[in-house]
Amino acid sequence: MIAFILRRLLQSIIVMVAVAAVSFTLFRFVGDPISSMVGQEASIADREALRDSLGLNDSIISQFLRFMGDALQGEFGISYRLQMPVTELILQRLPATVELALVSGTLAFVLGLSLGVYTALKRRGILSNLIMTGSLIGVSLPTFLIGVLLIWVFAVELRWLPSNGRGEVVALGDWWSTGFLTHSGRLALILPAITLGLYQMTLIMRLVRAEMLEVLRTDYIKFARARGLSSRAVNFGHALKNTLVPVITITGLQLGSIIAFAIITETVFNWPGVGALFINSVRFVDVPVMAAYLMMIALIFVVINLIVDLLYYAVDPRLRVDRAAKAH
Amino acid sequence: MTTEPNPTPKEPSRLYRMWDSDLAYAFRTAPVAIAATLVALIIIGGAVFAPWLATMNPFNPAELNLMNGFTPPMEPNAFTGETFLMGADNQGRDMLSTILYGTRTSLFVGAMAVLFAMVLGISVGLFAGWRGGWVDSALMRVADVQLAFPAILIALLVFGIARGFIPDNLRDQLAIWVLIVAIGLSDWVQFARVVRGATMVEKNKEYVQAARVIGAHPVKIMFRHILPNVMGPVLVIATISLALAIIAEATLSFLGVGVPPTQPSLGTLIRIGQSFLISGEWWILLFPALTLLALALSVNLLGDWLRDALNPRLR
Numbered sequence: 001m002i003a004f005i006l007r008r009l010l011q012s013i014i015v016m017v018a019v020a021a022v023s024f025t026l027f028r029f030v031g032d033p034i035s036s037m038v039g040q041e042a043s044i045a046d047r048e049a050l051r052d053s054l055g056l057n058d059s060i061i062s063q064f065l066r067f068m069g070d071a072l073q074g075e076f077g078i079s080y081r082l083q084m085p086v087t088e089l090i091l092q093r094l095p096a097t098v099e100l101a102l103v104s105g106t107l108a109f110v111l112g113l114s115l116g117v118y119t120a121l122k123r124r125g126i127l128s129n130l131i132m133t134g135s136l137i138g139v140s141l142p143t144f145l146i147g148v149l150l151i152w153v154f155a156v157e158l159r160w161l162p163s164n165g166r167g168e169v170v171a172l173g174d175w176w177s178t179g180f181l182t183h184s185g186r187l188a189l190i191l192p193a194i195t196l197g198l199y200q201m202t203l204i205m206r207l208v209r210a211e212m213l214e215v216l217r218t219d220y221i222k223f224a225r226a227r228g229l230s231s232r233a234v235n236f237g238h239a240l241k242n243t244l245v246p247v248i249t250i251t252g253l254q255l256g257s258i259i260a261f262a263i264i265t266e267t268v269f270n271w272p273g274v275g276a277l278f279i280n281s282v283r284f285v286d287v288p289v290m291a292a293y294l295m296m297i298a299l300i301f302v303v304i305n306l307i308v309d310l311l312y313y314a315v316d317p318r319l320r321v322d323r324a325a326k327a328h
Numbered sequence: 329m330t331t332e333p334n335p336t337p338k339e340p341s342r343l344y345r346m347w348d349s350d351l352a353y354a355f356r357t358a359p360v361a362i363a364a365t366l367v368a369l370i371i372i373g374g375a376v377f378a379p380w381l382a383t384m385n386p387f388n389p390a391e392l393n394l395m396n397g398f399t400p401p402m403e404p405n406a407f408t409g410e411t412f413l414m415g416a417d418n419q420g421r422d423m424l425s426t427i428l429y430g431t432r433t434s435l436f437v438g439a440m441a442v443l444f445a446m447v448l449g450i451s452v453g454l455f456a457g458w459r460g461g462w463v464d465s466a467l468m469r470v471a472d473v474q475l476a477f478p479a480i481l482i483a484l485l486v487f488g489i490a491r492g493f494i495p496d497n498l499r500d501q502l503a504i505w506v507l508i509v510a511i512g513l514s515d516w517v518q519f520a521r522v523v524r525g526a527t528m529v530e531k532n533k534e535y536v537q538a539a540r541v542i543g544a545h546p547v548k549i550m551f552r553h554i555l556p557n558v559m560g561p562v563l564v565i566a567t568i569s570l571a572l573a574i575i576a577e578a579t580l581s582f583l584g585v586g587v588p589p590t591q592p593s594l595g596t597l598i599r600i601g602q603s604f605l606i607s608g609e610w611w612i613l614l615f616p617a618l619t620l621l622a623l624a625l626s627v628n629l630l631g632d633w634l635r636d637a638l639n640p641r642l643r
Contacts, residue, residue: 015473026489140625142575144582144595145617148602152613156605163606253476260481267583268602282488282585290488297481305476 001313008309012302017068019298023291024067027077028060076292081284086292090274095176096166097266097273101258103189104197108258109251112201116208120216121235131205138202143261147195147268154191162188164270196265200254207250211243245312252308256301354637361633367626371619375431382425387590392419401611415611418604423611426597427619433593434620437508438574442566444512445573449519450562454550456520457527468524471517482514483576487585500588507586511576518565526558560638567631571624578620594620 058066070076076086119128138146155163167184169177179185215221216239224234263275270276274293281289346352355361374381384391401415401423414423452471456464474482487510494502530536531554539549574594580586581595589596594616601613 022489026492029493137625140571140628141621142579142624144579145598145621148598148605148613148617151602152605152610256476257478260478263484264480264579264583278484279583279585282484282491285488285492287492290492294485297477301476 004313005310008306012306015302016298019294020068020071021064023071023294024064026287026294027067027291028063071295076295077288079281079286079289081281081286081289086288089277089289090292090296091175093272093274093277095178096271097259097262097275099179100189100192100196100265100271100273101255101262104193104195105200105251105255105258107193108197108200108204108254111197112204113208113247115201116205117212117235117240119205120209120212123213132209135202135205138198141198143195143199143264144268146198147191147265150191150195151268161191163191166272192265192269192271195268196258196261199261200251200258203254204247204251208243208247211246212239215239215242249308249312252304252311256304259297259300351637355633358633358637360629361637364626364629364633367622368630371431371623371626372435374428375435378425378428378432382422382428384422384425386421386426386429392421400609414615415609417600417612418609423615426592427594427616430592430594430597430616431619431623433504433587433591434574434577434595434623437504437511437577437587437593438570440508441511441515441573441577442569444508445515445569446519446562446566448512449516450523450555452516453520453523454527454554457524458531458546458550458554460528464524467520471520475517479514479572480576480579483510483580484583484585486510486513487580500590503586503588504591507577507580511573511580514576515569515573518569519562522561522565523555523558526561527554530554530557564631564635564638567627567634571627571631574620574627575624594623 074087078084079086079089082089115131119131122128151163154161162184165188166179167186167188168182169179169185170181171177179189221234221239224238225231229237259275262271262273263279265271266273266275267279274296277289278293280286281293379385386392399410399416403415404410414427416422417426452467456467487506490506490510491499494506527550536549536553539553544553577586577593578595578598581593582599584599586595587593592600597616598613598620601616604612
């Protein structure tokens with residue numbers, strides 16, 4: 001068990017160092033950091049002095065180590081385009097993305113789970129077939145197209161919901177702003193949350209349905225029925241409980257995808273989050289922002305994967321047996 | 329001298345054997361597959377022959393008439409009296425012609441990206457499966473790590489990094505190739521994993537050992553002997569990947585980080601269309617969106633069908 005955790009931790013660290021190396025290469029070799037800091041009239045001697053004082057003449061290894069040290073302290077330099085510290089920019093925009101991801105993640109999980117259970121229990125129903133066909137379209141529709149179509153129907157034609165921005169936000173403390181507390185903030189969340197959550201919802205729904213159908217065929221379910229348990233107890237107490245392990249794992253892993261797809265949703269809805277910031281940094285080759293976003297996303301993914309793996313290991317005894325068998 | 333008997337005159341032609349094969353039979357009896365193929369062929373044909381089919385070259389300013397701007401579909405324009413099947417956009421471009429050219433860009437990028445991913449994935453997969461040992465585990469670990477991230481994120485990152493390294497004046501020229509590499513790099517893992525798995529099975533079979541005994545070069549064994557035997561699943565992945573690559577390209581172009589504005593793809597057209605939605609010019613958005621949807625869905629369905637048809641367990 002401890003060996004497994006250590007190996008898994010080591011792997012995560014290696015991934016992070018690799019991402020940091022990519023990030024550093026980007027930072028150091030794209031364009032000339034000096035010319036983006038000083039004006040045209042700076043003399044060559046001035047440039048050399050600045051180069052020296054910034055440590056750009058040191059060996060690559062020691063520069064990389066310094067970069068890593070700064071990154072560990074959350075220091076990524078100044079955005080070329082917005083002339084603000086990158087860390088501050090990201091922190092400013094993080095609440096918008098986190099709130100959006102939370103709402104759409106919850107939506108996807110709750111709806112996906114209930115629709116999945118429903119379609120598995122009423123396999124031949126007309127409504128189930130309708131839902132399954134609908135989910136096929138949901139999987140093939142690109143995220144941005146879903147967003148655009150929702151804007152067309154609910155913002156342009158029906159005029160029910162706003163199509164861009166976060167609405168009014170309320171500051172909570174120094175570093176968090178929330179849209180949950182105002183009416184316009186909640187209204188503005190609806191369309192982006194649906195756009196972002198739809199794909200994950202169909203995915204969770206199909207997974208729950210498949211797992212549920214599998215479990216319902218097993219002997220212990222038949223036995224539970226034969227014992228005369230109510231179908232409610234069998235379906236929810238026995239069957240659903242056993243489908244939840246893989247479902248929770250996949251949902252956990254999908255959390256990362258939600259953050260990635262937030263880039264698209266935020267652009268469609270002009271949502272002032274980290275994803276929109278990143279897209280602009282790619283468009284204008286704003287290297288410090290790109291490097292910082294890369295590190296942040298990698299960290300989120302690595303942490304989520306680590307937690308999910310450890311949870312899985314703790315929850316599923318079969319995995320432990322498997323690994324033990326493989327080791328011998 | 330004895331006359332040779334005619335070499336089996338009733339030998340069925342190659343075409344007939346193809347028609348008679350299991351795969352062709354499965355295809356003939358699957359209406360969904362036939363419909364999907366038809367739709368895909370119409371769109372692909374339209375894209376390939378765009379210069380001959382389109383009524384105008386939408387990117388030649390000399391052919392545009394600004395007076396035609398915002399002409400609704402199937403209605404004669406108030407000033408010029410011209411009618412457009414799918415309407416015209418803000419600059420008076422015929423939407424149908426624009427879509428034909430846009431699909432051409434989308435398909436080109438999608439197909440090249442899949443080709444790139446396929447060549448890279450197959451090479452890595454064959455090499456890893458053949459060599460085994462630490463080379464194999466190192467390559468597959470890289471693949472695992474990449475698989476943990478969504479493809480679109482990888483493509484975006486590669487695109488952003490590559491753009492950073494390319495000098496300003498070359499960025500627009502090289503954008504399409506950078507895009508192809510970015511999407512291809514986000515997608516090679518699937519190919520590598522499947523080919524590696526199959527190679528590990530195949531390499532212990534007798535025909536491979538026979539080839540080894542003859543003294544064939546390992547590269548020749550990999551590509552001439554093993555590769556043809558793992559082509560089935562590769563084909564399935566390639567089809568599904570094509571749909572994904574087309575969507576990825578459309579997404580990136582929609583986000584404004586894909587193809588240059590001088591060579592719009594379906595994604596660019598949808599982005600342009602979105603900005604006219606509020607003012608009510610719906611046709612500038614709807615037709616490119618429908619084309620993208622039809623293309624992605626038909627290729628996807630075809631891939632699904634191919635996977636089922638080639639899977640012996642489902643027969």
